Amino acid sequence: MDNEKKKLEAIELLAIGGYTYEQICKNVKVTNTTLRSWRNQREFADMVIARARELIREALPDMYQSAVKHAKEGNHSFFKILIEHVDRLEELSHNTREKSISFTWKK
Secondary structure: OOEEEEEEHHHHHHHHOOOOHHHHHHHHHHHHHHHHHOOOOHHHHHHHHHHHHHHHHHHHHHHHHHHHHHHHHHOOOOHHHHHHHHHHHHHHHHHOOOOOOOOOOOO
């Protein structure tokens, strides 16, 4: 796998979330130093954010449907969580200094 393909795979895994940096390095077959270097590049960080936004946009219909279902069952926090994460993505897309992205869905 060439370097550009490795970068794209790392971007995908970072955007999906739930993987440690060690897992990403092992899967993409790069060193921790290489991944750290990529994460410090503005273009790379912007690509991770853009891909994460795409993934969320793709999942929004299902997420909204689930949030409505849970809200109807009395758990209104699902709407709050969804809005907070969308707002956080907007903030990240405007804040180029932030390099680490983490999403945590809580019930």
